[in-house]
Amino acid sequence: MTSPAKTAPYPLTWLYAPGDRPGVVAKALTSGADVVIVDLEDAVAPDRKDYAREATADLLSEPEPPVPVHVRVNALGTPPAAQDLETLAALPGLSGLRLPKVTSAEQIIHLAQTTPPTDPGAPPLHALLESALGIERAHAIASAHPSLHGISLGEADLRADLGVRGDAGLDWCRSRVVVAARAAGLPPPAQSIHPDIRDLEGLAASCAHGRTLGFLGRAAIHPRQLPVIERAYLPTEAELEQAETIIKAGAANQGAQALADGSFVDTAVVATAQRTLSLARRA
Template sequence: MTDFEMGPALLFCPASRPDRYGKAMDRADAVILDLEDAVAPQDREEARQSLIANPMDPDRTVVRINPAGSDDFAQDLRALQQTRYKHVMLAKTEEPESLAQLADYSIVALCETAKGIINAPAIAAAPNVVALMWGAEDMIASLGGTSSRRPDGQYRDVALHARSHVLLAAGAAGKAALDSVYVDIADLAGLKEECDDAIASGFTAKASIHPSQMPVIRAAYTPTQTEVEQAQRMLAAAEQTGGVFTFEGRMVDEPVLRHARKTLSRAGLADGQDQMTVPATGSVSDSRAVR
């Protein structure tokens, strides 16, 4: 199975709305065509037919299918077999055994129940899993709760624990970690704050539910000119110094250098030697343009 290379801005789109497929693809880095929660049960067969009849770029498309063992699961698989899609998001993944029927697909395992969160390390270790994503509201519902967030919009402790547990499970297995959606569509400032935290924590990408969230996610994942230049200077100093050293008043060792390399990677620069241009906004781009 290949690594997960989509993102950083992933957009859910109901599979029952083929009129939105192209628009979603134009706005997002990758589209998650949803056969589960975004589609009413009575509309899912029509959604499957739309999935088959309206193909999109398989390298930029993930199909979310219904949970293993559900009435819709087998029907979703039959529809998938009539497409070129190879990236599948399995809703409510709870144990690695549920992935056996998806051996021919690269799986984004959506851990969104208490059982799925607890079993995240074993799920991440499955060979056809390329990424883990966590889901807040379904997880809280599985516990009998009513809301993943406090009145101030911040996650409750149990949700933060689930988020961290899935991130650590993905990282331990060398898989990508995708952050959950931000449901307050109008609160772009809150979305940016959550994106900044996701990046600093190690999430590869963030899923979203509305096109207006795409620019915020992209901007957050694009390092600023200042961040790129600092990373380049730090790595250049490391080549001259080696070992542990002080850089601009900060102690630098190998973990800090890995942070710097990741900053350049997010900017589309492999080693800091590539030529780049800096737009007026202060974000970094080059001929390979960060989406």
């Protein structure tokens, strides 16, 4: 499916907004986020689910929102999730469905085969892995169906499931989902949210760590987090200079070579440099 709104070549910021607060969703659409995720799950109280779904349907009835809009539906296998999918999946303003607490490839296949299609096909699916079982089956989930366009972690639920206290306890799971996405030919995952909206220094440090693990971009829960995430994932001046040097060297000599500073250049290094320049151009 072609998104009804123009998607950034490398989305870096994914902003959650509660589906039962249309005013907040409207602000999110003009916040500068690359993608807005309307949340019908954790952010909405049980007695507000129907209203959130109706408000989101009104939003998605318009075919060209300012930025791509994804919807995080309710927990799979529940009546609210079935209602979410039936009501929203075929609407023209929808750019993707985010599926919480995915634990098997069969869930993805079933949804891809039964979800009402958009024009010209099934809406893109994005799986959230939030349990030990989901992590163990990460590659099977990531490669389950062509309609699956991405996987990422839901770290709050995963932390609770594993009984992990320190942040470092999740690093193996983070690397696992990065590798699974790459092995399945999916884009690099975006990081899970940083829950303290006041802790911008901690957010920046966490983003820097996520970047070293192979993540690309991050989900946010407040607009003030967006510039921090974008700065963390955009290339530095030094990285840009190095990328330009690598690409010039690769153009001049197609084989593997060593640069004057001792760094090694081959096809894989050139590809990484090209992505660095592509990220810089989005700024």
